[in-house]
Amino acid sequence: MTSQDTIAAIATAPGQGGVGIVRISGPEAEQVLSRVFRPAKAAPLVSHMLTYGHVMDGGETVDECMAVLMRAPRSYTREDVAELQLHGGSYLCQRALSLCLQNGARLAEPGEFTRRAFLNGRIDLSQAEAVMGLISARGEQARRAALKQLEGGASSFIRQAAEELYDLQAGIAACIDFPEEISEEEAAGHLRPRMLALADTLDNACDERAARIVSSGLSVALCGRPNVGKSSLLNALLGEERAIVTSVPGTTRDMVTGDMTLCGSVIHLTDTAGQHDTDDPVERLGVERARRAAAQADVVLVVLDGSTAPTEDDLALLTRLKGLNVALVLNKADLPARLTPDAAAALLPGAKVLSLSARDPATLQPLRAYLADQAAVSDNLTLTQPRHLEAARRAASHLRQAAEADLLDFASIDLQSAQAALGEITGDQVEERLLDRIFSQFCVGK
Ligand SMILES: Nc1nc2c(ncn2[C@@H]2O[C@H](COP(=O)(O)OP(=O)(O)OP(=O)(O)O)[C@@H](O)[C@H]2O)c(=O)[nH]1
Ligand SMILES: [Mg+2]
Structure with a gap:
């Protein structure tokens, strides 16, 4: 697979829509377009201008459409790119795509247009991943984070860290090459605090909880004994x-x-089986699942x-959930109270208590506000993708090893490993296999 060939794919989602787009990229894009598209007025296409005409299969008109040619390097892939904007029907798009494939293009792999944008240096790897982040964003929070990444937020942070690493490596190289100028102790005394400071900077940028919330939403488990109103x-x-x-x-x-969205954050709710002591084998399986859901949730x-007054089952459940992020929801507030908010607060000191009635939607607002608050993450979040966090943590750990190394030679090897880990984020040092894995998660046509 090389950029010598010209690729084509349907860029719009399957199904019916106002427009359907077939995208072509590569050295032959203009020729492929000229073979399948006949402009209404016979004149050469002007780059970046829409032209009205028809998709033609030999002498047969297939569809009325607009076409655009974007000559390299001012295009998404930095190659010649052509697009046909057809009427948005699945069959029409398929037919136009087949024509492109019969006329010199080959079918694009998933994410291949973006992969070419990366390989041609238009965007780095973290920006390429942000494209998919934007496409799959289900709320404002995910959209904002992906856009920041696309605009180079993660890249510039990582490049700054990489610069500092180069400085550190240069410092060590100077000491190894000119031992008479600077002693090993002197160099180490000077460089080690900087290695640790950089490790801290990287670790501080890794907020796994926030990153998970941005990419998958806040996971919330509804737990409690049977009949308290979880499903309601x-x-x-x-x-x-x-x-x-x-x-x-x-x-x-x-x-x-x-799922629901609150203040731009996706909240993933899981209702669970009522937890109590039971011999019923089916209920027991349900209780096991409920416990697992609670253990994995961001908020229980x-x-x-x-x-009603709290029961043994309520108390046993609260004991079991100690250490998790728990809030108490006092349901059935429309009935005479047997358990007051103060008494509930005493059951689990420090936990938030929210009183409401699942039967009265107007009482749910404080719970919504609480969940929105739990899902809020800082707008300054730099790294949000699990792959980036893992690599940054790895780089930080190599830096700490470097700071502890007895010999500068060893420190130098650790710093190289840290550099390689950072290079994986931006794609400066990346194996083909990793690229395959990343771009296979993309949709075809992007
Ligand atoms: N009065 C009143 N009744 C409620 C309220 N919420 C739920 N109920 C009633 O309580 C009963 C149990 O509700 P569910 O939502 O099925 O309770 P659950 O906790 O999911 O129960 P299990 O699935 O058995 O664990 C139903 O009869 C509901 O109508 C409420 O706020 N006020
Ligand atoms: Mg239920």
């Missing part, structure tokens, strides 16, 4: 009858999930029935 609360938050609600304890056996909402 899920439905009330989602505004739809997602889970079955009955007055029979043990109604929910499996997990029921649903323990639902309590405010119209």
Whole structure:
């Protein structure tokens, strides 16, 4: 696979739409376009200008369309790029694509246009990944983070760190090459604090929780003993009858999930089976799943029935959840209270207590505000992709090893490893296999 060949793919999503776009990129893009597109007025195409005409299969008109040619290097891939803007039907797009393939292009791999943009130096690897981040963003928070990355936020941070690393490596090389000018102790005394400071800077940029929330949303588990109103609360938050609600304890056996967006953040809700001591084998499986969901959640909402006194099952559950990020939801506030917010707060000191009724949507606002607050992450987040965090942590760990090395020779090897880890983020040092893995996650046509 080389950029010597010309690739084509449908760039718009499958299904019917106002327009459907077939994109072509490579040295033959203009020729392929000229073979399948006939402009309404016979005149040469002007780069970056839309031209009205028809897609032709020999003498047969296939569709009326607009075409645009974007000559290199002012294009997405930095190659010649041509696009056909057709009527947005799946069959039409397929037919136009087939024509391009019969006329000199080959079908693009997933992400191949963006891969070419990266290989041709228009964007670095972290920016290429941000393109997919933007496409898959489900809320404002993810969109903002991906755009920042696309604009080079992560790249410039990593490049600055890489510059400091080069300086450190140069310092060590000077000491090894000119031992009479600077002693090893002197150099180490001077360079080690800088290695540790850089390791701290990298570690501080790695906020795994925030990064996970940006990419997958805040995961929230609704837990509690049977019949307290967990499923009712899920439905009330989602505004739809997602889970079955009955007055029979043990109604929910499996997990029921649903997503909502609050202040631009995606909140991933999981309703779980009521947790209590039971011999019923099906319920027990449900309870096990509920416990797993709680352990994996960013926030556990323990639902309590405010119209009854706390039971053994409530207390056992609160004990089991110690150490997790728990908030107490006192449900059924429309009924006479048997458990006050103060009494609930005493059950789990320090936990947030929210009183509401799943039957009255107007009472849910404080819970929504609480969840939005839990999902909020700093706008200054630099690294948000798990792959970048892992590489930055690895670089920091090599820097710490370098700072501890007895001999500068060894430190130098650790610094090279740190440099390689940072290079994986921007794609300066990257194996073909890693590129294959990253771009295979892209959609075809991007
Ligand atoms: N009065 C009142 N009843 C409620 C409220 N929320 C839920 N209920 C009732 O409580 C009963 C149990 O509700 P569910 O939502 O099924 O409870 P659950 O916690 O999911 O129960 P399991 O699935 O069995 O664990 C149903 O009869 C609901 O209508 C509320 O805020 N006020
Ligand atoms: Mg339920």
